[in-house]
Amino acid sequence: MVVERRKPISIGxxxxxxxxxxxxxxxxxxxxxxxxxxILAEDVVADxxxxxxxxxxxDGFALRAEDTRHASTDSPVTLEVIEEIGAGQVAKQKxxxxxxxxxxxxxxxxxxxxxxxxxxxxKETKRDTKATxxxxxxxKEGQNIAKQGEDTEEGSMLIQKGTIITxxxxxxxxxxxxxxxxxxxxPRIGIYATGTELLxxxxxxxxxxxxxxxxxxxxxxxxxxxxxxxYLGKLADDFQTCFExxxxxxxxxxxxxxxxxxSVGDFDYLPDIYQELGARTLFNKIAMRPxxxxxxxxxxxxxxxxxxxxxxxxxxxxxLLVRPFILKSMQSNPFLAKTRxxxxxxFPKPNPFTRLVRxxxxxxxxxxxxxxxxxxxxSSVTAIAxxxxxxxxxxxxRGFMAGDEVDVMLFSKExxxxxxxV
Amino acid sequence: MVVERRKPISIGxxxxxxxxxxxxxxxxxxxxxxxxxxILAEDVVADxxxxxxxxxxxDGFALRAEDTRHASTDSPVTLEVIEEIGAGQVAKQKxxxxxxxxxxxxxxxxxxxxxxxxxxxxKETKRDTKATxxxxxxxKEGQNIAKQGEDTEEGSMLIQKGTIITxxxxxxxxxxxxxxxxxxxxPRIGIYATGTELLxxxxxxxxxxxxxxxxxxxxxxxxxxxxxxxYLGKLADDFQTCFExxxxxxxxxxxxxxxxxxSVGDFDYLPDIYQELGARTLFNKIAMRPxxxxxxxxxxxxxxxxxxxxxxxxxxxxxLLVRPFILKSMQSNPFLAKTRxxxxxxFPKPNPFTRLVRxxxxxxxxxxxxxxxxxxxxSSVTAIAxxxxxxxxxxxxRGFMAGDEVDVMLFSKExxxxxxxV
Numbered sequence: 064m065v066v067e068r069r070k071p072i073s074i075g076x077x078x079x080x081x082x083x084x085x086x087x088x089x090x091x092x093x094x095x096x097x098x099x100x101x102i103l104a105e106d107v108v109a110d111x112x113x114x115x116x117x118x119x120x121x122d123g124f125a126l127r128a129e130d131t132r133h134a135s136t137d138s139p140v141t142l143e144v145i146e147e148i149g150a151g152q153v154a155k156q157k158x159x160x161x162x163x164x165x166x167x168x169x170x171x172x173x174x175x176x177x178x179x180x181x182x183x184x185x186k187e188t189k190r191d192t193k194a195t196x197x198x199x200x201x202x203k204e205g206q207n208i209a210k211q212g213e214d215t216e217e218g219s220m221l222i223q224k225g226t227i228i229t230x231x232x233x234x235x236x237x238x239x240x241x242x243x244x245x246x247x248x249x250p251r252i253g254i255y256a257t258g259t260e261l262l263x264x265x266x267x268x269x270x271x272x273x274x275x276x277x278x279x280x281x282x283x284x285x286x287x288x289x290x291x292x293x294y295l296g297k298l299a300d301d302f303q304t305c306f307e308x309x310x311x312x313x314x315x316x317x318x319x320x321x322x323x324x325x326s327v328g329d330f331d332y333l334p335d336i337y338q339e340l341g342a343r344t345l346f347n348k349i350a351m352r353p354x355x356x357x358x359x360x361x362x363x364x365x366x367x368x369x370x371x372x373x374x375x376x377x378x379x380x381x382x383l384l385v386r387p388f389i390l391k392s393m394q395s396n397p398f399l400a401k402t403r404x405x406x407x408x409x410f411p412k413p414n415p416f417t418r419l420v421r422x423x424x425x426x427x428x429x430x431x432x433x434x435x436x437x438x439x440x441x442s443s444v445t446a447i448a449x450x451x452x453x454x455x456x457x458x459x460x461r462g463f464m465a466g467d468e469v470d471v472m473l474f475s476k477e478x479x480x481x482x483x484x485v
Numbered sequence: 486m487v488v489e490r491r492k493p494i495s496i497g498x499x500x501x502x503x504x505x506x507x508x509x510x511x512x513x514x515x516x517x518x519x520x521x522x523x524i525l526a527e528d529v530v531a532d533x534x535x536x537x538x539x540x541x542x543x544d545g546f547a548l549r550a551e552d553t554r555h556a557s558t559d560s561p562v563t564l565e566v567i568e569e570i571g572a573g574q575v576a577k578q579k580x581x582x583x584x585x586x587x588x589x590x591x592x593x594x595x596x597x598x599x600x601x602x603x604x605x606x607x608k609e610t611k612r613d614t615k616a617t618x619x620x621x622x623x624x625k626e627g628q629n630i631a632k633q634g635e636d637t638e639e640g641s642m643l644i645q646k647g648t649i650i651t652x653x654x655x656x657x658x659x660x661x662x663x664x665x666x667x668x669x670x671x672p673r674i675g676i677y678a679t680g681t682e683l684l685x686x687x688x689x690x691x692x693x694x695x696x697x698x699x700x701x702x703x704x705x706x707x708x709x710x711x712x713x714x715x716y717l718g719k720l721a722d723d724f725q726t727c728f729e730x731x732x733x734x735x736x737x738x739x740x741x742x743x744x745x746x747x748s749v750g751d752f753d754y755l756p757d758i759y760q761e762l763g764a765r766t767l768f769n770k771i772a773m774r775p776x777x778x779x780x781x782x783x784x785x786x787x788x789x790x791x792x793x794x795x796x797x798x799x800x801x802x803x804x805l806l807v808r809p810f811i812l813k814s815m816q817s818n819p820f821l822a823k824t825r826x827x828x829x830x831x832f833p834k835p836n837p838f839t840r841l842v843r844x845x846x847x848x849x850x851x852x853x854x855x856x857x858x859x860x861x862x863x864s865s866v867t868a869i870a871x872x873x874x875x876x877x878x879x880x881x882x883r884g885f886m887a888g889d890e891v892d893v894m895l896f897s898k899e900x901x902x903x904x905x906x907v
Binding site for chain 1 (some may be wrong): 517518521531533535536537538544569571572573574575587589590591592593636637643644648651652653654655656657658659660661662663664680681682683685686687690692693694695696697698699700701702703704705706708709716721722748749750751752794796800803822823824825846848849850851852853865866867869870871872873895897898900
């Protein structure tokens with residue numbers, strides 16, 4: 064048997080090739096109450112001024128500034144309180160000379176008023192049977208009045224399309240009346256797990272077999288990316304079965320992911336399937352560990368992701384390639400954010416290829432630290448579960464020591480910048 | 486009118502008081518496919534060894550190490566290939582002296598084999614009509630064999646209860662057969678928005694009124710925290726209406742949140758409602774900005790959160806108090822993580838109380854930077870939407886300058902450490 068020689072390309076080049084085939088997604092409308100984590104497909108524009116009217120930022124008294132012009136400690140001014148309004152109420156009367164209206168935070172400034180005095184600087188009094196207030200200081204025109212439109216003018220662009228809908232975005236959407244929100248349809252990504260060795264999760268173990276863990280993992284990754292994963296089942300290592308499955312499902316879904324079957328073993332059929340389908344292989348080897356056999360092919364503009372059957376390599380392929388592919392068509396931050404952190408343990412392995420090390424970030428008062436989660440063999444099973452970041456160790460380097468500064472990709476932070484050199 | 490004097494307590498003290506009333510949650514079971522982001526209510530234990538059997542980590546040939554003892558470049562050893570097995574297959578034959586079995590990555594080591602040779606160091610030959618291989622080097626017993634249980638032994642504790650279910654956790658759950666996962670029931674949190682000034686999102690604007698933005702925002706925050714928000718509607722500023730609504734719903738939900746009505750204005754009825762209900766007020770003033778009027782009361786062990794009607798203050802109250810309250814009963818990281826970052830713009834305001842500044846974190850190759858999002862008045866409407874962190878400026882400090890190191894709380898990173906001093 065001849066071992067196929069594949070030519071590795073850089074991670075950056077692989078990302079560039081994948082991004083040449085953007086998803087074709089339509090806009091759909093969802094109620095604001097179910098819009099969390101969806102991605103805006105239209106700009107959000109102010110449908111009114113903020114504040115929408117001149118309003119009081121304090122509990123106090125609305126008055127005419129000119130009435131207080133001569134007020135002082137020695138010569139206080141007395142005003143008659145003619146009405147009281149809370150937020151949401153509109154005064155029935157206009158303020159005339161010598162009058163004031165008791166007003167609560169957020170209420171509209173009554174007609175005739177040009178300033179607001181806070182409770183704290185007012186003495187409430189009575190004259191005859193009338194409620195009055197006594198003021199020992201003067202107010203300027205417009206003092207303590209939040210002017211209509213001072214925060215935002217009607218028509219202003221508030222949030223750009225491509226933004227993920229967070230609780231803060233929902234506050235803006237509600238303020239401006241977006242009860243139905245335009246979002247991108249979630250891309251539907253089909254998933255097959257390949258390998259005769261795979262058992263379903265609820266099957267008992269059998270000799271030589273292991274349970275299928277990649278399919279549910281990559282489905283969860285896709286859900287986190289804003290896609291809609293559709294698990295299509297597992298496929299035994301049989302060319303014809305796999306071929307038919309791949310051929311029929313790539314027509315139905317926006318993209319197809321398979322796990323396993325992309326290496327150079329005798330039962331790794333995916334490369335042959337891509338060829339038989341007439342798909343164009345974008346690459347079949349990336350200069351990275353794990354996941355170097357990750358393969359992507361294109362058929363009629365749709366992508367077929369052949370991820371490794373090794374769980375860590377499958378995870379890496381999902382975050383590095385499927386993530387920007389899914390997100391680039393919808394939003395402005397399709398990449399995981401890269402930052403620097405201090406390595407907290409030695410990592411002695413040499414790195415012939417760029418190495419992605421599953422690791423955990425710790426934010427301490429002294430700065431950002433990062434620890435590989437899979438250093439000891441005993442924890443390698445749980446290394447993916449404990450990780451919230453990759454350490455990126457460049458290819459061609461030797462081991463790194465505790466205290467070294469390293470590049471880190473954060474799972475929980477998205478970024479607009481492509482972290483890879485091309 | 487006498488302005489009520491309230492005694493402010495520290496944020497840390499407020500958190501401690503809230504955490505004295507843990508939620509009473511039961512365990513429920515969900516299918517692994519819908520378990521993403523839920524919180525484990527039982528430890529995950531290995532139901533089998535990993536690897537579950539001795540297996541080959543490479544594509545190659547399984548053989549008897551002793552047969553290769555004298556192999557060298559000058560004197561290669563020839564073995565007969567008697568069978569081929571892929572992953573998931575079990576060899577039908579036992580390897581005897583002078584024999585080998587072609588084996589693929591992940592397949593079980595055949596009986597009789599004590600080592601595996603990779604393809605790359607083997608020459609495939611034929612002798613008569615039989616497939617054979619030629620080896621020019623020796624192998625040690627156990628070489629290139631992944632031993633049963635070397636990664637994880639059956640019965641090992643893998644993931645502790647209280648862990649959020651991420652894609653990596655799902656990989657572990659599937660590997661170990663957890664097709665149904667024990668998770669905590671989501672706490673059901675009732676939400677009322679109070680204020681006569683509030684309009685529904687789809688109502689046209691009216692004089693003196695604004696749209697209700699807090700309810701949908703806090704609902705989304707609660708969803709992010711793993712709770713189940715139930716929006717109960719808005720309430721006008723009327724004591725009896727509010728009283729009846731609060732009284733009946735606190736019996737139904739695990740906790741109740743109201744927005745607005747907790748200040749000292751004439752229509753701020755929540756403090757009186759707590760009193761009339763016989764609820765015990767845990768605090769009604771916190772030494773923080775925004776959100777100093779945030780009030781929490783307790784009735785029959787259930788908490789009533791009176792958050793401010795100001796959107797920023799409402800958001801802060803949710804993240805600082807409701808978050809640890811909801812999460813503490815379910816998981817091990819109930820707080821937002823605190824770290825240090827470099828301020829990228831001057832923040833000139835003095836800070837009589839601890840100030841939480843909505844801000845955006847930027848991870849650059851030089852380190853972590855943070856920028857307030859609401860500095861200019863024009864952007865104050867969108868400041869919450871753009872923020873992914875709070876800057877924490879301690880009370881009693883004056884303005885901070887660009888380049889200063891400041892404490893930051895990250896919205897996207899949870900932590901087990903209480904960030905507040907008590």
